[in-house]
Amino acid sequence: MNAELHYRPATAADLDEVVGFPQNVDELFFCYPKAVWPLNVGQLAAAIAERRESTVAELDGRVAGFANFYQWQHGEFCALGNLMVAPWARSRGVAQYLVEVMETLARQRYKAPLMKVSCFNANAGGLLLYTGLGYRTVGIVERRAPDGSRVALVQLEKPLP
Template sequence: MPVLNAHLQHRPASAEDLHEVVRFPQDADELFFAYPKASWPLTVGQLAAAMAERRGSTVALLDGKVAGFANFYQWQHGDSCALGNMMVAPWARGQGVARYLIEAMEHQARTQYKAKVMKVSCFNANAGGLLLYTHLGYQPRAIVERQAQDGRRVALVQMDKPLMD
């Protein structure tokens, strides 16, 4: 279960939430970290398409306002889930939203998909993400080469964490 915080809640994402969520990434790099296949700027259409092909789209609410978004881009019942589209609103950063939402997604992976492992992938330039995931117990398993939209070589750090009941 996510850590209890009177200011934080979560619920399934709705189509109405997307107008708010598309404003979370502040530049093309932030969008690339959260949704590498998307084009800058993020649009409701792009995010709606991602939601349609993914599972578990969830929003975190901070004092009742949409403050975070995440989903699963891979899910294998009884095995693992892979966290995707992890984004936090700029005004909500540094207030525990990402941690809370990741824990909520871990709970969802355990309860709905009976997942034993949660997987995350984080680009090398996303120091904040790498530090957060390792702080939450994720261990690096592989580093794979990817290409940024401008053609640069980037490293995608693949991490995972056992999910305990």
């Protein structure tokens, strides 16, 4: 793991920064499909309230990434959600680090033998990240993009040792 990266629980003070991570409608759709552009603190706070383990990654002392679980079943699985990385921190290992942190939290706190992720077909970076970390496709379901067009939501899973 990158020695410059650290993680901690997200706090209310982080929200102003995190809402700026998605740079356009597509990026917001990829990380938080139910949100309305532009992401604001109210929308993110609502997501945090109904999710678990909202976590930030810090790079060089700055908030660089955010993720949480949108589903969790103790002893069964956790599902990763809202994964987003600050524009200035992209291509620096933040997303991989954060996925690995969330896998550890799933194992340690939820005794989860399985992590689930979902990724839209147009999110090449996400698909490459997850498959590179050992996630395998288990399903594809139809969803609608903000413009109403059909998109494929690729469902992936990874056993957690």
